Structure formats: C-alpha cells, structure tokens
Amino acid sequence: MPAMDFQLILDEINDELRPLLPTAGGKVASYIPALARVSPLQFGIALRTNAGQTAAAGDSAVPFSIQSMSKVFSLTLAIRALGEAMWDRIGREPSGSSFNSLVQLESEHGIPRNPFINAGAIAVADRLVSQGDAKAELLALLGRLCGEPVHIDAEVARSEADTGFRNTALANFMKGFGTLDNDVATVLDVYFNQCAIAMSCEQVACAAGYLCRDGGHPLAGTPVLSAAQARRVNALMLTCGTYDAAGEFAFRIGLPCKSGVGGGIVAVVPDRLSLCVWSPALDATGNSLLGRRALELFVARTGLSVF
Numbered sequence: 669m670p671a672m673d674f675q676l677i678l679d680e681i682n683d684e685l686r687p688l689l690p691t692a693g694g695k696v697a698s699y700i701p702a703l704a705r706v707s708p709l710q711f712g713i714a715l716r717t718n719a720g721q722t723a724a725a726g727d728s729a730v731p732f733s734i735q736s737m738s739k740v741f742s743l744t745l746a747i748r749a750l751g752e753a754m755w756d757r758i759g760r761e762p763s764g765s766s767f768n769s770l771v772q773l774e775s776e777h778g779i780p781r782n783p784f785i786n787a788g789a790i791a792v793a794d795r796l797v798s799q800g801d802a803k804a805e806l807l808a809l810l811g812r813l814c815g816e817p818v819h820i821d822a823e824v825a826r827s828e829a830d831t832g833f834r835n836t837a838l839a840n841f842m843k844g845f846g847t848l849d850n851d852v853a854t855v856l857d858v859y860f861n862q863c864a865i866a867m868s869c870e871q872v873a874c875a876a877g878y879l880c881r882d883g884g885h886p887l888a889g890t891p892v893l894s895a896a897q898a899r900r901v902n903a904l905m906l907t908c909g910t911y912d913a914a915g916e917f918a919f920r921i922g923l924p925c926k927s928g929v930g931g932g933i934v935a936v937v938p939d940r941l942s943l944c945v946w947s948p949a950l951d952a953t954g955n956s957l958l959g960r961r962a963l964e965l966f967v968a969r970t971g972l973s974v975f
C-alpha cells in the first residue's frame with residue numbers, strides 16, 4: 669500500500685471547509701461568556717502518526733479552549749492513580765443525554781453514567797483532588813505529552829466559574845449522594861480550570877498520541893497507560909465522547925472521539941495516528957459542526973476507521 673499523503677489530505681479538507689465558515693451555521697458556546705467572544709471563522713486540523721510524522725492545515729497552531737477534551741486527560745490521570753478503583757463511583761454507559769444533564773443522576777443515586785459527561789468529569793476531578801494538586805498534575809501531564817508547556821486561560825476559567833450554575837448543581841447533587849469526597853468548591857475549581865486549558869490542534873494531536881500507541885508516550889515511548897487501559901479509554905471515547913451524538917459519530921466517522929464546547933474534537937485511529945480538529949461553531953449537541961464534517965471527510969478519504 670503506498671504511503672498516504674496526509675499533508676495533502678489535510679490541505680484538501682481545509683480548502684473544502686474553510687470557504688463554508690461564514691455560512692455553515694452553528695453557534696459558539698454562548699453560555700460561557702469568554703467563549704462567546706471567540707470568532708467562529710476559524711478552522712484548524714492536525715495529526716501525528718505513530719511514526720512521528722506530522723501534518724497540519726488551517727489554524728492548526730492557534731491555541732483554543734480545550735474544554736471537555738480535557739476529560740480524556742483527567743481520566744488518564746485518575747486511572748493512573750487509582751486503577752480499577754477509579755470506577756467505584758463512575759459508570760461506563762453512554763448517557764444519551766446532553767453533556768450537562770442532571771436528569772439521570774437522581775434515579776441513578778448520584779452515580780454519573782460515564783466520565784465524559786460533566787457530572788462524570790466532576791466526579792473524576794474529585795478523585796484527583798484526593799490525590800494531590802490536580803491542576804498542576806494535569807498541566808504537567810499535558811506538557812510532557814505534547815513536549816511544550818501548556819497553560820490555563822485564567823479569563824475562561826473565571827468566566828466558567830461565574831456562570832457555572834449547572835455544573836454547581838451537578839456537583840452539589842452528587843455531594844448529597846456521597847459521590848464526592850471533597851468540598852464542592854475545590855472540586856469545581858479543578859473542573860473549571862481543566863476546561864480552560866488552552867492548546868492548539870497540533871499540541872492536542874501530539875498529546876493524544878498514547879491512545880494510538882497502546883498507552884505508550886507519544887514522544888518518549890514510556891507507558892502513560894497500559895495497553896488495556898488505553899483500549900478502554902478509546903472505547904469510552906467512541907461510546908460516550910460526543911455525548912448524545914456518540915451514535916451518530918460512530919455511524920458517520922467510526923473513530924474514538926472526544927469533543928469540547930471550545931469547538932475542538934480529538935480523534936484516535938488506533939495503532940496509526942491521533943488527530944485534532946477545531947472550529948468554534950457548535951451544533952445543537954455541543955459538538956463542532958465543521959469539526960464533525962472534517963472528520964467525516966478524513967475518514968472518507970483515508971478509509972481509516974475502527975470498523
């Protein structure tokens with residue numbers, strides 16, 4: 669099989685989608701004021717192969733708010749620290765509900781369906797708070813994974829905290845059920861700050877590289893997770909990573925994906941490559957509209973999919 673020209677493929681996707689930016693529709697996440705100010709007229713895509721080859725197009729070097737893509741990395745830290753015990757109070761089923769939904773928590777006794785909906789990620793943040801300085805550890809992990817320092821956008825973090833009424837409700841509700849060990853304000857501070865980490869497509873594509881390498885560090889090769897743990901994170905990304913659009917993503921794209929309301933989507937082709945696409949305008953399920961289209965085009969052009 670001839671080697672694929674990934675740079676050409678990403679250039680073609682950028683050329684095809686960029687002209688659609690003004691008319692494609694979708695909306696930037698307006699419930700977080702600092703995100704509402706981001707221009708929707710941006711599109712970037714980047715990938716890194718297991719051989720270390722990189723390709724990138726469009727606004728691939730522009731840092732953006734990684735938002736819920738951070739949940740992959742916080743889950744990774746928690747699995748590293750706790751192993752199987754990580755799952756004592758967090759489920760592994762798709763929710764079929766929106767990312768910030770409260771509705772299942774009541775009948776399910778405060779146990780969040782999975783670690784990628786907000787409730788689940790807040791419960792993961794609680795586990796990390798019990799382990800030490802969660803914010804510092806997350807920044808250190810991401811910095812090591814992409815080989816460059818990353819930082820928290822303080823304005824976005826403040827904005828999230830100022831308007832995080834639903835997340836505060838989720839955390840209090842879980843605290844009432846005994847799902848959280850630590851105080852709500854401390855846990856939410858970690859959650860809001862992890863969502864406010866700023867990274868570019870190129871950095872995220874590199875950082876997620878352990879998920880297509882059986883858990884091996886993308887730059888150093890040392891284990892970040894075991895192969896079995898990495899496989900499970902990928903399974904959760906496929907089934908739960910894009911919330912109530914996860915079935916549609918599996919159907920149309922067929923790759924483990926994790927989205928964020930900053931407009932980023934990180935995707936994994938196991939044993940092959942990791943990629944990240946970013947465009948801030950979101951569809952009704954909170955997933956990047958053109959990001960999804962870009963992944964569909966990528967899979968159609970390359971034939972790469974887990975199915």
Ligand SMILES: NC(=O)CC[C@H](N)C(=O)O
Nearest residue numbers: 735736767786863928929
């Ligand atoms: N889907 C997301 O990216 C949601 C993250 C966002 N910070 C929130 O809590 O609402």
